[in-house]
Amino acid sequence: MTELFVAVLVRDLRLASRRRIDALLPLVFFIVALSLFPLGVGPEAQTLRQIAPGIVWVCALLASMLSVNQLFAGDLADGSLEQMLLAPQPAVALAAAKSVVHWLLTGLPLILVTPLVGVLFDLSAPALGALVFGLVLGTPVLSLLGALGAALTLGLRSGGMLLILIVLPLATPALIFGAGAVGTVEAGLSASGHFSLLGALLIATAIGAPWATAAALRISTE
């Protein structure tokens, strides 16, 4: 099982490294989308500071969903997905590997860029710290849920939009806890409650989502 996991992980990362521009698109989207908000809402610093956590989380969510759409598409197209599902190793390994790849290529860059975002929105250091830590816990959840959505909508014409519609309601708890943590810290309180909940969410999703994604892959390819 770990062999399949590592093999898929290494292969997908290698493939991504050959198309670096494509791999960076979610990150660019994230920054562009974020920057639109001040243009829409106005440059008043206090307002921006208040809405920053929410905006960052929503844009992270959207960036994740937009990039996860094609997670299995390449493998479906060249037939390797079917081969991997026929293999004796459980498909859960495949699902988990794909989720990790997605997080490495979308979630992790977002996390690394967030301090820059902190500057754009004039966030205080503790608030920024809470934001980043929340994203560290939350973006894997988004990747795991996104993989499930991608597996369910595999090969469908309406794929992208449909995936977003399906996954977004499921991602609201992560959004609430993650963005809420920053607000709590800004109010001078401890956000440990939020982070505990986010952590619990991560664990539960890490256990459940790959299983569901594997089941969805079988459903979509039969």
Add this chain to the structure above:
Amino acid sequence: MKWNNASEFFAMGGYGLYVWGSYAVALLLMVVEPVLARRRHRQALHDAAEGSAHGSKT
């Protein structure tokens, strides 16, 4: 609850718009839904009949 006359009933103590606005939409939805379901059923019946008229896959 004693309503003194019909106009009092419709006024609902000044909240007529909200009360009747809610009930009107409820009525609308709960009439349109069965109508649509019935139409779907009729259509399905018709399609099934058409299908068999042109030869069934025995």
Add this chain to the structure above:
Amino acid sequence: MNTPTKPPTAPLRLYTFAAPSRFYALTGALLPWLWAITLLLTAAGLYMGFFVAPTDATQGDAYRIIFIHVPAAWMTMLLYMVLAFWACIGWAFNARLASMLARAIAPTGAMFAFLALWTGAFWGRPTWGAWWVWDARLTSTLILFFLYLGYIALVNAIDDVRRADQAGALLALVGSINVPIIYFSVKWWNTLHQGATISFKQAPTMAATMLIAMLIMTFAFWAYAFAVVFMRVRAVVLEREAHTAWVDELTKGTRTP
């Protein structure tokens, strides 16, 4: 008589009505009764609600919206669980009819969610001054509405019936597991932002007559849901079983020569 098959001569078993043909016949026979019950309960409930229950001290007569708002909210929650249940049964046991039932439930569940939101807004406006308040329960209902839309969109986007049924079942299962989590997180979110807290918990302390009327209306909506879902599932059954012998029998009389 329109019975497409001979009435079952064997003793009724648990799975007798799992056969589409028998289920079709059974629901057809039940429908008039279901509608009758719906209308009776609605009449009784509304009579109690408007002519027996008193005006509320704080909210005046605006509170009477509660007689459709709360039943609708309860129904939409219940129907989602029922949908997930039947969808999973259909998936686990390869029972086509169960999957058909799940599909038939979805639009009604979505309708009740919408109705709960609409009546919630119309109740909120005179009571709290705004057409929409991000109260925990309304917000959770909104997300539930999105879950319904997602399910409907997914099963409609997939052409292959079996794949659509199974994908829908998985989505509904994941959704139903998430509903308590979503509800909890929304409640958490709502209590954080104290300034905007307007809670429907501050509903009028219910006089017994108000409560009874509300309960009667809930049962009325339940009967309605049975009726409409049965109507819809009968259509689905015909659509899917169009080329079977029993449907041939059924449509014999209606075919144009």
